[in-house]
Amino acid sequence: MPRWSDKDQRQYEHIKESQRDSGRSEARAKEVAARTVNKQRREEGRTPNTTTQGTGNPNTPLEDRTVDALRNIASNLNISGRSKMRKRELIEAIRSRRS
Structure with missing residues (x-):
């Protein structure tokens, strides 16, 4: 803890x-x-971690998730170039990889 x-x-x-x-x-x-x-x-800025490692609620549509959550999903799917992608691009890449 x-x-x-x-x-x-x-x-x-x-x-x-x-x-x-x-x-x-x-x-x-x-x-x-x-x-x-x-x-x-x-x-409050009392911890160095400003973003979480999570991927968001699996019942939430991709469009409603944060870019950080989408990047974490993309990382789990080994999508290259994810750090430079915009939200829409991340969503498209995730959907194409899952299909």
Whole structure:
């Protein structure tokens, strides 16, 4: 786990308990809480990672995903030249590779 401040730890515990109260499993509650705290830290610039490694929700259309998420998908599909592609180009390359 990253080095969190006392405030971050309190926020984590609060979110985790809230998730548990909503009926989530312990593991899922911990995951949601950690992701939320880490996202907050990224947005505040308190961590060097400004983008995530994720590919977005698989149920979300490609057009609604971020360019970073599309680049991660393209990376998983070994699409060359992805770093210089625009969003539309990434979507087209991903669709052609998946077909």
